[in-house]
Amino acid sequence: MIDALPLWLLVAIKSLVLLIIVITLFAYTMLAERKVLAYMQLRVGPNKVGPWGLLQPAADAVKMIFKEDLTPSTADPLIYRLAPFIAVFTALLAYAVIPFSQGEHGPWSIANVNAGILFVFAITSMGVYGISLAGWASGSKYPLLGSVRATAQMISYELAMTMSVIGVILQASTTSLSGIVEAQSRLWFIVPQCLGFLIYIITAVAETNRVPFDLVEAESELVAGFHTEYSGLRFGLFFIAEYINMITVSCLATLLFLGGWNGPGAAGHPLLGLLYFVIKVFAFLFFYIWLRGTLPRLRYDRLMAFGWKVLLPLATLNLLVTAIVVALWY
Amino acid sequence: MLVFVILAVALIASAIGVVSAKNPVHSVVALLANFAALAVLYLTLSGEFLAMIQIIVYSGAILILFVFVIALLGAGTSVGDLGPNRLGKVLTPTVIVGALALVVLGYALLHAQNPSGGGMLGAATVLPGLANQIPAVTITPGTEGAFGSIADFGRALFTTYLLPFELTAFVLLIAVIGVVVLAGGGAPERRKAAEREPIAKPERRMEPTR
Amino acid sequence: MNIIAIFKGLATTFGYMFRRKATIDYPFVKRAHAPRFHGLHELRRYDDGMERCIGCELCQIACPANAITVVGGENTPEDRHSPGERYAFRYEIDELRCIFCGMCEEACPTDAITLTPRFEMSNYTRSSLIYDKSKLLVPAEYGVGEAPHERPGGIPADLGEVARTKSTMNPERGYLATWRGIDILTSKGKTYMPTPAGGELVREPERLKGGE
Secondary structure, X not given: OHHHOOHHHHHHHHHHHHHHHHHHHHHHHHHHHHHHHHHHOOOOOOOOOOHHHOOHHHHHHHHHHHOOOOOOOOOOHHHHHHHHHHHHHHHHHHHHOOOOOEEOOEEOOOOOOXXXXXXXXXXXXXXXXXXXXXXXXXXXXXXHHHHHHHHHHHHHHHHHHHHHXXXXXXXXXXXXXXHHHXXXXXXXXXXXXXXXXXXXXXXXXXXXXXXXXXXXXXXXXXXXXXXXXXXXXXXXXHHHHHXXXXXXXXXXXXXXXXXXXXXXXXXXXXXXXXXXXXXXXXXXXXXXXXXXXXXXXXXHHHHHHHHHHHHHHHHHHHHHHHHHHHHHHO | OHHHXXXXXXXXXXXXXXXXXXXXXXXXXXXXXXHHHHHHHHHHOOOXXXXXXXXXXXXXXXXXXXXXXXXXXXXXXXXXXHOOXXXXXXHHHHHHHHHHHHHHHHHHHHHOEOOOOOEOHHHHHHOHHHHHHOOOOOOOOOOOOOOOOHHHHHHHHHOOOHHXXXXXXXXXXXXXXXXXXXXXXXXOOOOOOOOOOOOOOOOOOOOOOO | OOHHHHHHHHHHHHHHOOOOOOOOOOXXXXXXXXXXXXXXXXXXXXXOOOEOOOOOOHHHHXXXXXXXXXXXXXXXOOOXXXXXXXXXXXXXXXXXXXXXXXXXXXXXXXXXXXXXXXXXXXXXXXXXXXXXHHHXXXXXXXXXXXXXXXXXXXOOOOOOHHHHOOOOOOHHHHOOOXXXXXXXXXXXXXXXXXXXXXXXXXXXXXXXXXXX
16 A cells, blocks of 8 residues: 555655654653653652643643744844754754664665765754854854854764764664664674763763753853744744754664664564664653753863863774774674 | 756855855855755765765865854954955956866866776766767665765775875875964963962851850 | 762762652642741731721831831721720731731730731732732631720730730631632631642641751
8 A cells, every 4th residue: 555655745744744753752852851850859840731741842832832033133134044944954854864663664764775874964963053053143142152162062072973983884884774773683782882882972962962061052151052042933943953853863872872673572573663762762862861960061171172082082992993893803 | 857957056056145145154054055955966866975975074064164263253244344356456367277277177077087997977978979988887876885885985985096085184184283283383381280370268257156 | 070970970860850859739739837927917806896906006107117007097886896996997008018027916905917827919910919908807707805895995805815826816717817709618627728729738848858
């Protein structure tokens, strides 16, 4: 039945379904964050809207939509309006190639691209434009400082992140995301690539600009960083982009290091594989929130020093060792 | 074909945008669109790897540095603020050199050989007589070892084009060292902890009452 | 980078997730207040429904925030409001100026003005927070003490006895005495105050474990 549909329609349906799922997931990641943070701080979090606060995201969405959309008079109107869309666009585009489970006819994804992991990195590297252009276009000093920081931080940590992942690519000898997962059917890459995994986790937190690397919007110094001037739905778009990026890097960590949909009895059962995948992603998301509830923000110079002087050399070392081992033994 | 036309129009429009935009940041945004369109163009030519690298390196790293510098150094200034156009004096030589470069580039493209031994696509279309000498390149995107794949790309880079590749790396290294020398301003002066100004201890203001 | 410290911190926050929460689900659950809490005022009556206030204006003089305005009036046999000669013709407290110090309570010679433990009096306008007699005076059936009709100046015999306990003696009644919007009968149960969802009284939680 599915084969009878034209390709473009199939892709459109897949994309629409995935879009709805991702946006819903975003909303509930946000709620989960508020809840978990509250519990860690001996509070109870949102609990008035719906049972256990489960309708809070809907209330928030309504609030976002009906708030006034302000544009500062010093802003560059075109780019100011464009930036949130770049942020969300690049955040969502990564889901075009992320596979979620292995079916009979191939992986469950919108497109199974051979250079899948490269595609994800290419797209997420574009995400920094949303932030940097937003900060510049606001025509205000705090956003500009926030965006300059964001740019420096994201391009610094992107290097170490890519380096840490190249080890996985070498070991799997493929850049296809489903291929990498298949290569982990016996042993998850978290074991041989434990250093790479550690570096990936740290850089992923930095790439998504979250605590303890949320220098971009450091409230105590920069008001709200790059989105200080944004309000209403445009601010909401940045919010969506941040959380979707968080889900993306969690998906990627699952695919690259935790064996994706591999798990006991998952072979030949796509739904079970999907369940494993989702559980692993949720574990990562929880870890993110947990970090936010625990660690204070790094000082900016320490952040940069840590990225360039610790993570990058470690990632290079990891890559070198992996390359030698792969060249000799495989 | 339709994809190509759309991309070509987008490419040319964004390229004109880069040159004509008064505001440097607008130029950067136009250049970003240009790179993205170029990457998609590579994809249609089954240059998957090249397309991704195009975005990662150019859009993700180089162009963002442009934004960084522009944002830091007086972003509001437009080209008009920089004073009278001084390009007029050198306009004639520029045009001559540009035309020369175009001719050389066209010549090189016509006679370039791709690693599999045949002429480039341009040669086959311009000189139909050569077409039968060119081995057919089978384009099957998504398979290992196919034209434009990472394996193919890597093999060419590290065998046929090893010398240019290493030379390029060397040139880049020189540039990096040059930047470090220029920006560093001599040997870094390391101050010993003893030389640093001691942090004053806060005086005790209040004596405990008995 | 002290990695052990980071893991210790992570363990701490994880452990806190399962601790008892400090939050009280406020509008639905209310904490017990301190026994001598100073909240909104009430003007009391005697058992027979007479007002205790004799319009002496001592509270107005004692008030450090100038929040009280009293205008006295003469009682007549036809129009008697309180024992003795005078009564409060106007009695107004600006609750926005009031600092809830309780000095009016101390100054009152008849234990008429008292501070109840009620504290929820938010409103939208300033004028609505100037409480006049219609808001301050307790309903006639909530009077306490014998009216000193025979005593000079209308000073009650139980002076000081009544003021020692908050509000109109019985906390279940007294808490609500100045609140006209709520059916007083619903307060006869275990709660101090009726709440939208029934509600329950929460004692001061014991010190949070490990929170010191």
